[in-house]
Amino acid sequence: MESAPRESAFDLAEYVPHRPPILGLDALLVLEDARAVARREVRPGPDVDAQGALWEAALIEGIAQTAAAMHGAAARRRGRGVLRGMLVGLSRFSIERLPKVGEVLEYEVSLVRELDAISLVHGQARVAGEVLAAGDFQFFTEQAGPPA
Amino acid sequence: MPKREEIEELVNRIMVEEFEVPASDLRAEASLAKDLDMDSLDGVDLVVALEKTFRCRIPEANAKTIRTLGDIYDQVHSRLSAETGA
Incomplete structure (x- = not known):
């Protein structure tokens, strides 16, 4: 039996620009400069197939949005202001299985390296400790707004 | 600290195994972008x-100063020298 979902420690709308139905997170649990953890319960919806499994693209997008929150929080702490970013690469990525309706996903990302506007982030999706997917994500980020 | 030749060999192995660069393309003056087709x-x-x-x-x-394969050899050699005080 899965444990009860933890409450969000941060205001999602403040750290992630996405809104429903594209928003793929329910809560942000951890936000550090080089690490973030988010949660999402899989419910019936536009990103779930007829067998009740979350789409692969939605799984990837959830990890990417968690990374967006991490980047945003780090930028804010450094006084850099709003960042604009996009997922531009994916490597060494594998999916063991897709999560199903009723399961609670935990996304965890950690910053591996930054070089200029490109950052390499390791991302993972888990359900009750079981790793469903993991791999390396590359993001392009640039400052979109004035420094904070 | 590894010798310069060992550094070059290891760098070349990375280029072949991780970036699928043909071994025949590996020469010090090769441009990462133009000759080895690498991007940001x-x-x-x-x-x-x-x-x-x-x-x-x-x-x-x-x-950010690395442009060629030779630059990589030089950077690694320089960093290892700096970190070991060699």
């Missing part, structure tokens, strides 16, 4: 691979 996304992967292989840190300012 490869750049960060390359730095990570070098740091992991050689257990050194390549500062961003240094990494």
